[in-house]
Amino acid sequence: MKRQKRDLTSRAYVRGYRAGRAGKSRDLCPTEVNQTREQWMSGWRQGRSDYWDGYQGVSGLHCAPTIP
Template identity: 50%
Template sequence: MKRQKRDKTERAFAKGYHVGNAGRGNEICPHHEVSEQRQAWLNGWREGWTDHVNGFVGISGLSRVNGLTEYDMS
């Protein structure tokens, strides 16, 4: 848990992924200045949006953001 709070780029990626996977727009990015965190959030949003469009929602979407595949979950 502490590592997640320390690594702000990974956390920004995960938050962006969840927003994209929910089908929400990228204009709600909380990072306004150009930074590593903004780029990570937008990269996460792009992957989440792609998964949303391809139908990866719920558990299948969450496993992708955590670095797991369907084979790792069994």
């Protein structure tokens, strides 16, 4: 099993970032576990900020987080 599949917090951050950058609501957070939800919300906030700043499409590639 790859390490990225085991690290749920970084996956939650990336998924939250994608949701925020897509302009989706924070109410769509898929988890209730505190640490995972916290990471998802953190990613959502960063993605939403990038969305408002206009980092979409090609201009946002340098902002997109990657799974280590």
